[in-house]
Amino acid sequence: MTLRPIRKRQSTGSGNRLSLTIQQDVSIWQFNTLRGEGVEQSFEQALYWMKKADENGDEDALAHIEQYSKIIELQKKISIGDLVAKADLAAEYMALGSALGDDFEDEFYHKSLALAEEAEAAGIVATEWILALAFEHGRGVETDIEKALEHYRRGAELGNASCQQSLGCIYIKGEYVPEDKKKGFSLCMKAAEQGNGFAMKTVGACYQFGHGVDDSMDKAIYWYEKALEVIDDPELAQKVKIFKTLPNPDD
Secondary structure (H helix, E strand, O other): OOOOOOOEOOOOOOOHHHHHHHHHHHHHHHHHHHHOOOOOOOHHHHHHHHHHHHHOOEOOHHHHHHHHHHHHHHHHHHHOOOHHHHHHHHHHHHHHHHHHHHHOHHHHHHHHHHHHHHHHHOOOOOHHHHHHHHHHHOOOOOOOHHHHHHHHHHHHHOOOHHHHHHHHHHHHHOOOOOOOHHHHHHHHHHHHHOOOHHHHHHHHHHHHHOOOOOOOHHHHHHHHHHHHOOOOOHHHHHHHHHHOOOOOOOO
């Protein structure tokens, strides 16, 4: 989920200019309450103003409302000692920092890292993926590929689907490590079997192009369609429609 600038739904009438002014004010308040500039940082207030943005035609507001509501709920769970919620909130902060860019990324990356380290110390496996991302891309820490791989491998060994998917793609591409498409396919299949939509898409691509497995368009389409049950990917959906109209080389 990403945070996008305010965009107005089309409307007609003399109230357009006033409505746009309201949107601009809402956008400023929303960002200030997240940044804590001039006001106390508050996701509750950011949520309030994003709801105002929705009322005034921001076509992306509902996605942000969902994200802020989730963050508020996770913060409440953490306040009563829920350790798993720390891992989940670390992931939300990581995504938020990436979406908001330069004005916010350092703050939310550091918050994400702190929560992930606390959850990892408590044995929460899901944090391995967050820590791997942080070290791979330098989010809140100096880039360290060896540490990133260490976290990806540990998480994959412990059955974390996100780590299996990410590590699988690394082996398929030969990025940071010697290329090993069979190993990469195996890791992605493990993640796909756990319901990871991105892994399902990768498994489909492996069957389509014969990466680490014998090529099969029937199996490629099967896994692409499974992926589309989990992830929103209009481009993939269109490709599948086209594939299904073509002669099947498996026949």
